[in-house]
Structures are given as C-alpha cells and as structure tokens.
Amino acid sequence: MARAAVMGAADGSPSRTDEPVAESAEVRGAPVRTTSRVVWREVATALASAALGGLAAVWALRLWAAHLNVPLVGSGDALLNLMLVRNMQLTGWFQSTPLLGAPIGQDLRPWPVAVGDIWGLLSLKVLSLVLSPAASVNVFFVLGFPLVAAVACLCFRGLSISRPISVVLGAAYAILPYHFQRSEPHLFLSVYYAAPIGCLVAMWIYTRQVDLWRSPRLYRWREYVVLASAVVLIGGGMYYAAFGLVLALAAALLRAIGERTVRPLATAAAFFVIVVAGIGLAALPNLLYLGSADADSAAVTGRSYAASEFFGLKIVNLVLPAWYHRIPALADLRAVTGESVIPGENTETLGVLGLVGFVAVLLAVLVPVAAHRPLWRRRLHPLGVLTVVALLFSTVAGLNSVAAALAFDQLRAWNRMSVNIAFLALAGLAVLIDRGLHRLGRRWPVARRPLARAGVAAVVLGIALFDQTGPAIRPDYPHTSNAWNADADYFQQLEDRYGAGAAVFQIPYSDFPEAPPVVSMAPYDHLRAYVHSDLAWSYGSVKGAFTSWQQVALSEGIPSTLPKLVGAGFQAIYVNRNGYADHGVAEEAAIVATIGPQVPFVNPDNTLAVYDLRPYASRLRAEGAQIPSLDQVLHPVRIEYGTGFFAPEADATKTWRWGGARADAVILNPTDDPVDVMLTGSIVVADPRADVTVTVGADEHELIVVNHVATLAIPVVAPPGTTPLAFVTDSAPTTAPGETRDLRQQIIDLHLSPLD
Known part of the structure; x- marks a missing residue:
C-alpha cells in the first residue's frame, strides 16, 4: 500500500474518506502542472475572503464615519x-529630513526601522505619491484587512481546507483582536500577512510536501511557493520572519530526527538563507553606517533578558476573551489578568473560534490514539506539533528567554507569535468543520449543497464578528478630527509667523526613538509639529551623539541655554506644557525672565506655547554679548552613556538614569585641547551600607553613602577624545511592582560644568 496522503487529496480538496489514499504522482516526485483554471479559482477564492475581511473591518470600525485625511489614531507611535x-514626501525616502533634528537634520541610519518591513515601506511610498501622510497611513491600515484575509485564505487552501471554510476563516483571521489593538500606532505589525505564510511553509516541511533538495527540474508548485514565500518574509515584518523561520527549522529538525534524513533540513536551510540574506540586504544602509567612522551607539534600547520575559506570550491571554468583549462578564474575566506584574502587551487573544481550534490541535498531540488514526486526526497532529513549538518558543520564560540569556535579545516581544498560533488554531478548527460537514453529508445529503456550506460559513463569520470586535475598538472620530484640525491650524499660523524653514527648539527634551512619556507628554508628541508644518524642529535626531548637545545645552538652566539656541540659529522656543508637572510654569517664567516680557503663542487647548527668540537675539547682538558659535553649541564636552545604563527618566525637579551593578560611560571632549570640568550629581542606592565607586580614566573615587545617597563632585581634566567613566556598586537592587530591570544605582542630575 502506498504512503497515505497526509493533508488530503492531491487536488487540494479534503479527502472524502478516512482511509489511506493512493500516493499521487506529485507525492512521488513527478512534476505536476497547475492549470490556469485552477489558479484563477484560487485567486477568486482569495478575493472573496479579502472582500469579506474588508467589509468586516469597515463594519467593526464604522469606517464611514472616518475622515480620509485625519488618522484613525493621532498620537503616540502613530505619529512616528x-x-x-512625510519624510518620503520631502526627501524621496524615509531615512532623512532637514526639518527634524535641527540644525543638523534627521538621519535614521543608526535606527534599523526598515529592517524587515521593506514591503510595507515601499507600499507607503507609493501611497505617499498621491495621498497626504494621514491618508497614506489610513489606506495602508485599512487595506491590511483584505490583504491578511486573502493570504490566510490561500494558506488554508494550501492545507487542503475547503473553499467556503477557507474564505470565512480567512476573514475571521483578519479581524483578530490583535489587528485592532495594533492599529495605526503599530502599523506594520497590524498587517500580519507573513505569519500564515511561515506556518504554511513549516507545515509543508513537516508533512513532507516540499523538498528543495531535489533537482530544480523536478520542482513542483509547492517548491516555487516556498521560494516565493521566503521573498515575502524578507519584507513582511522582522518578527513574522523570525517566527516563520523558527517554525520551519523546528519542523525540519523534527522530521529529520523522525526519518533520519537531512532532506528536510536542506529545505529549511535554503528557506532560512534566502530570508536572512534578504533582510541583511535591506539592512545594508544601517550596517554600512555602523561600520563607518560616524557610527554612534545603538538607537534601540530596552532589549534584555528581563524585557523578553515582560513581553513574552502568556497562555492565559491567549485563551481568555478580549478586554473589550461585548459581554461584560467576559471582559471582567480578562480584566483580572491586569493585576499581573508582567502584563506585557496584552494582545494575544485567540477568540472563541481560535480557542476551539487551539484545544483541538493540542489534544491531537497529547491524547494517545490507535495506530491507524483517521485522516482528520492525522491532519490535526502536525498543526498541534507546530502549536507546541510556538508555545515553547514564545511563552514567558520559554526558549525565547534562553535565547535572550545567550545575548540574542533584540527580538523581545515574542507574545506577537500569537498570530501564528491563531492561524494554526483556526486551521485546526477548519479541519473539524470540514470533517463535520462531510459526516453530515453522509447522513443528510442536503448538507452537501453549497447553500448549507454557505450557511455554516455565515454562522462562523457571525461568531467572529460578535466575539472579536466591539464598540471599544472604534476610534473616537470626532475627537481625533477636532484635535488634528486644531493642530493643523495652529502650526500653520506658526509657520506664517516665522516662515518655512525657521528653526524652533522644543522642550522638554525627549529621546528619539523609543522614549518613555515625559510627565504627561506622550512619546513622539513633539512630532505633531513636524507633520503639520514646514518649520525646522529640534526633536527627531536619533538619541546619542546627534542629540547630546541638546541635553548639555539644557543642563545648566534656561538662562544659560537661550544664548546657545541663538548661536545655533533657533528663532523660537516651543514648550509642551504636558511635559512638566507644573504645566511649564517654572520653565516659562525662566524664559520670560531671560528674554523679557512676552506673550507666547498658545494653542487652543493651552498645552503648547511658543516664545519668539528673535527680539532677544537682536538685543544680545546689540549689546555685544558673547554668543556661542554653532560649532561650540553642537560639540560640547559631554557624557555619553553605554553598557549598564537604562534610558533617561525625569520628573519636575530632576533627571536620572538607572544603572546596573556596573554602568559605563565616557566623557567626550571633541576639541583639540584639554578642558577643565566638574563632574557633579548624586547616586542613590537601596543599601545604605553599599560601596559606591566612580572611576574617571585611571582615577578611582570611593564615595560616601549617607541615607542611601552618595554625592558626586569630582574635578576632571578631560583630554581630547574620550575618557572612560565607570559607576560600580555592590548594592542590592531597587525593586518596584512590575519592574523587571536590574536597578542597582540611580544616577541623578549627572552634569559636566566648565571650570574657569
């Protein structure tokens, strides 16, 4: 008896029997021609799923109330x-703009934002040729629903799921809670079409349906699909590429062990090489920059073992309903998980359809069965195997944490593998539905009719719409539109006052990218100014050497800062009052005391204030005051933070960085002469008896800890170039609810002041 077909009949439709079927010519290795008629039928099937997924999204989001040129979300990461x-529209590509990071300009090469998302970026580029930035983002996001549905539908068909069920489950997959919760702030993550592709390739490898080891002359359509899939994964999202590679390599390893052959490993290796090489090519501008003399410290921070645990997948989040569920009791059930000290991103919900499939595929792996399993059980088994693999890699303290412990910690948010698990679970549900319809058809022939299958599909889609969507996911269109239009008017008036290209300095200082909120000012909030005007703004340079001059300029207070801003060519200073605990009162009082009485230009909700520096600059020049040169402003003696330091934090009275047991930095003197400076600040530790040592160059200074605080005042002669700076303590860590970092020392208000 020939080997049984594992996934169904050779033509892609479900087998009509639970008995082993004859091996097809395709399984034996002979090439099989795919007719154009078959291809067009599959295309039509995918388009039907795309239409259904798109209509479901329109209904769920009430998109008829949206405005094309107003983003669905106008704050946070959506501004990014x-x-x-907007960068694409101004310069042709996204990596630079002269209107951010003034007066230097923005250069995004230190930040690998493009790596893994090249197809999304190219799509935005095309849209930006004819649409506004807001419209481009809106169209991209909305089209993501039919795209995900179509690709998922084709992948279900690749697993021999019947057409009606593939269509409806493709649409259900496109409206996962994950999609709505990612939304426009996580724009590229929201278009997760690459996730089912990775699952399909892994399934084909595990079930011996693809073999790249054979001669290309004998390749079947599946081999060509796998090669095309590798190209798609190159630019379909770094996370989804990584998840697909993990599943493919695991499937190949398990099959190789089971059959004692390297052929599956060869297929997975070829798939891996294509994907990794393509991602490396997309990262070439970043890699070339990192190898250049201008390379600065990495712009991406917060990647660590602790972060991988914090952002790991939680099975409880998979199986419980979404936090916004229409049934209050179910929403309350999910709310209980908010008490966790590591809540993560909280976007993993499978929904009731996915939950049924999830249980089914796990039982197919865990429950002992007879040697001769029915076909539908054999179809569930590989889905369950890959689901277990996904859980092992993605769950909190799972294999992802092992990778992080080995320093592979750049991919920290493994909870996002939930979309791979959701696809595998829905595929398991599809097997059950197809099996049920087949059995019903044997007993009641009416169940075989297309109308009956359409009825089942309608019920499935109705369940998905009820369970996976809800009023809470709908954007507040009137509020967003009013805020967006008010900003547009305000910043246009600013541009009219100062002229296009005029430089405006923004406070409070905030790192870019990936910075925490500053008091009540949300991350990226300074970008509101850029998306609405042609003025040049100080915010937006990648943190590190590009922005250190701003921190130095602000470190000695407003009276010292303003002459430097004049020297750097700034014509105004912009205050985001939400970034201050006192709503900017003290900072603005210092500005007025320095530049003289002036009524600021304030936005309608009284959160933004702009002060004109031009009269002040004219007065300084008329008085013959010493104004620093641009070179002096941009290249001060400064501290650059390195290994062991965490991102900066601030409150109304101080700024600080947490450090580990050892935190390293350097004092950078960009001039050609030694400079005398005073290193000041304080270090707070949890253990009042701890030793605290600061090493400057070769000089070691043991500080005295009083009431948990060590005061720092060290004169330093900074030679040209860099001087190593190390902070070491044996203190126990500082702990707090939900805190996952190893916080050994809090280094507060660390400054370098020139000594006359």
Missing part, C-alpha cells in the same frame, strides 16, 4: 508612521 511618510 506619519513622520516616515
């Missing part, structure tokens, strides 16, 4: 995506 599109 609007920035990328």
Whole structure:
C-alpha cells in the first residue's frame, strides 16, 4: 500500500474518506502542472475572503464615519508612521529630513526601522505619491484587512481546507483582536500577512510536501511557493520572519530526527538563507553606517533578558476573551489578568473560534490514539506539533528567554507569535468543520449543497464578528478630527509667523526613538509639529551623539541655554506644557525672565506655547554679548552613556538614569585641547551600607553613602577624545511592582560644568 496522503487529496480538496489514499504522482516526485483554471479559482477564492475581511473591518470600525485625511489614531507611535511618510514626501525616502533634528537634520541610519518591513515601506511610498501622510497611513491600515484575509485564505487552501471554510476563516483571521489593538500606532505589525505564510511553509516541511533538495527540474508548485514565500518574509515584518523561520527549522529538525534524513533540513536551510540574506540586504544602509567612522551607539534600547520575559506570550491571554468583549462578564474575566506584574502587551487573544481550534490541535498531540488514526486526526497532529513549538518558543520564560540569556535579545516581544498560533488554531478548527460537514453529508445529503456550506460559513463569520470586535475598538472620530484640525491650524499660523524653514527648539527634551512619556507628554508628541508644518524642529535626531548637545545645552538652566539656541540659529522656543508637572510654569517664567516680557503663542487647548527668540537675539547682538558659535553649541564636552545604563527618566525637579551593578560611560571632549570640568550629581542606592565607586580614566573615587545617597563632585581634566567613566556598586537592587530591570544605582542630575 502506498504512503497515505497526509493533508488530503492531491487536488487540494479534503479527502472524502478516512482511509489511506493512493500516493499521487506529485507525492512521488513527478512534476505536476497547475492549470490556469485552477489558479484563477484560487485567486477568486482569495478575493472573496479579502472582500469579506474588508467589509468586516469597515463594519467593526464604522469606517464611514472616518475622515480620509485625519488618522484613525493621532498620537503616540502613530505619529512616528506619519513622520516616515512625510519624510518620503520631502526627501524621496524615509531615512532623512532637514526639518527634524535641527540644525543638523534627521538621519535614521543608526535606527534599523526598515529592517524587515521593506514591503510595507515601499507600499507607503507609493501611497505617499498621491495621498497626504494621514491618508497614506489610513489606506495602508485599512487595506491590511483584505490583504491578511486573502493570504490566510490561500494558506488554508494550501492545507487542503475547503473553499467556503477557507474564505470565512480567512476573514475571521483578519479581524483578530490583535489587528485592532495594533492599529495605526503599530502599523506594520497590524498587517500580519507573513505569519500564515511561515506556518504554511513549516507545515509543508513537516508533512513532507516540499523538498528543495531535489533537482530544480523536478520542482513542483509547492517548491516555487516556498521560494516565493521566503521573498515575502524578507519584507513582511522582522518578527513574522523570525517566527516563520523558527517554525520551519523546528519542523525540519523534527522530521529529520523522525526519518533520519537531512532532506528536510536542506529545505529549511535554503528557506532560512534566502530570508536572512534578504533582510541583511535591506539592512545594508544601517550596517554600512555602523561600520563607518560616524557610527554612534545603538538607537534601540530596552532589549534584555528581563524585557523578553515582560513581553513574552502568556497562555492565559491567549485563551481568555478580549478586554473589550461585548459581554461584560467576559471582559471582567480578562480584566483580572491586569493585576499581573508582567502584563506585557496584552494582545494575544485567540477568540472563541481560535480557542476551539487551539484545544483541538493540542489534544491531537497529547491524547494517545490507535495506530491507524483517521485522516482528520492525522491532519490535526502536525498543526498541534507546530502549536507546541510556538508555545515553547514564545511563552514567558520559554526558549525565547534562553535565547535572550545567550545575548540574542533584540527580538523581545515574542507574545506577537500569537498570530501564528491563531492561524494554526483556526486551521485546526477548519479541519473539524470540514470533517463535520462531510459526516453530515453522509447522513443528510442536503448538507452537501453549497447553500448549507454557505450557511455554516455565515454562522462562523457571525461568531467572529460578535466575539472579536466591539464598540471599544472604534476610534473616537470626532475627537481625533477636532484635535488634528486644531493642530493643523495652529502650526500653520506658526509657520506664517516665522516662515518655512525657521528653526524652533522644543522642550522638554525627549529621546528619539523609543522614549518613555515625559510627565504627561506622550512619546513622539513633539512630532505633531513636524507633520503639520514646514518649520525646522529640534526633536527627531536619533538619541546619542546627534542629540547630546541638546541635553548639555539644557543642563545648566534656561538662562544659560537661550544664548546657545541663538548661536545655533533657533528663532523660537516651543514648550509642551504636558511635559512638566507644573504645566511649564517654572520653565516659562525662566524664559520670560531671560528674554523679557512676552506673550507666547498658545494653542487652543493651552498645552503648547511658543516664545519668539528673535527680539532677544537682536538685543544680545546689540549689546555685544558673547554668543556661542554653532560649532561650540553642537560639540560640547559631554557624557555619553553605554553598557549598564537604562534610558533617561525625569520628573519636575530632576533627571536620572538607572544603572546596573556596573554602568559605563565616557566623557567626550571633541576639541583639540584639554578642558577643565566638574563632574557633579548624586547616586542613590537601596543599601545604605553599599560601596559606591566612580572611576574617571585611571582615577578611582570611593564615595560616601549617607541615607542611601552618595554625592558626586569630582574635578576632571578631560583630554581630547574620550575618557572612560565607570559607576560600580555592590548594592542590592531597587525593586518596584512590575519592574523587571536590574536597578542597582540611580544616577541623578549627572552634569559636566566648565571650570574657569
């Protein structure tokens, strides 16, 4: 008896029997021609799923109330995506703009934002040729629903799921809670079409349906699909590429062990090489920059073992309903998980359809069965195997944490593998539905009719719409539109006052990218100014050497800062009052005391204030005051933070960085002469008896800890170039609810002041 077909009949439709079927010519290795008629039928099937997924999204989001040129979300990370599109419109590509990071300009090469998302960026580029930044982002996001549905539908068909069920489950997959919760702030993550592709390739490898080891002359359509899939994964999202590679390599390893052959490993290796080489090519501008003399410290921080645990997948989040569920009791059930000290991103919900499939595929792996399993059980088994693999890699303290412990910690948010698990679970559900319809058809022939299958599909889609969507996911269109239009008017008036290209300095200082909120000022909030005007703004340079001059300029207070801003060519200073605990009162009082009485230009909600520096600059020049040169402002003696330091934090009275047991930095003197400076600040530790040592160059200074605080005042002669700076303590860590970092020392208000 020939080997049984594992996934169904050779033509892609479900087998009509639970008995082993004859091996087809395709399984034996002979090439099989795919007719154009078959291809067009599959295309039509995918388009039907795309239409259904798109209509479901329109209904769930009530998109008829939206405005094309107003983003669905106008704050937070959504501003970052609007920035990328505006960069494309101004300079041709997303990696630079002269209107951010003034007076230097923005250069995004230190930040690998493009790596893994090249297809999304190219799509935004095309849209930006004819649409505004807001419209480009809106269209991209909305089209993501039919795209995900179509690709998922084709992948279900690749697993021999019947057409009606593939269509409806493709649409259900496109409206996972994950999609709505990612939304426009996580624009590229929201278009997760690459996830089912990775699952399909892994399934084909595990079930021996693809073999790249054979001669290309004998390749079947599946081999060509795998090669095309590798190209798609190159630019379909770094996370989804990584998840697909993990599943493919695991499937190949398990099959190789089971059959004692390297052929599956060869297929997975070829797939791996294509994907990794393509991602490396996309990262070439970043890699070339990192190898250049201008390379600065990495712009991406917060990647660590602790972060991988914090952002790991939680099975409880998979199986419980979404936090916004229509049934209050179910929403309350999910709310209980908010008490976790590591809540993560909280976007993993499978929904009731996915939950049924999830249980089914796990039982197919865990429950002992007879040697001769029915076909539908054999179809569930590989889905369950890959689901177990996904859980082992993605769950909190799983294999992802092992990788992080080995320093592979750049991919920290493994909870995002939930979309791979959701696809495998829905595929398991599809097997059950097809099996049920087949058995019903044997007993009641009416169940075989297309109308009956359409009825089942309608019920499935109805369940998905009820369970996976809800009023809470709909954007507040009137509020967003009013805020967006008010900003547009305000910043246009600013541009009219100062002229296009005029430089405006923004406070409070905030790192870019990936910075925490500053008091009540949300991350990326300074970008509101850029997306609405042609003025040049100080915010937006990648943190590190590009922005250190701003921190130095602000470190000695407003009276010392303003002459430097004049020297750097700034014509105004912009205050985001939400970034201060006192709503900017003290900072603005210092500005007025320095530049003289002036009524600021304030936005309608009284959160933004702009002060004109031009009269002040004219007065300084008329008085013959010493104004620093641009070179002096941009290249001060400064501290650059390195290994062991965490991102900066601030409150109304101080700024600080947490450090580990050892935190390293350097004092950078960009001039050609030694400079005398005073290193000041304080170090707070949890253990009042701890030793605290600061080493400057070769000089070691043991500090005295009083009431948990060590005061720092060290004169330093900084030679040209860099001087190593190390902070070491044996203190126990400082702990707090939900805190996952190893916080050994809090280094507060660390400054270098020139000594006359």
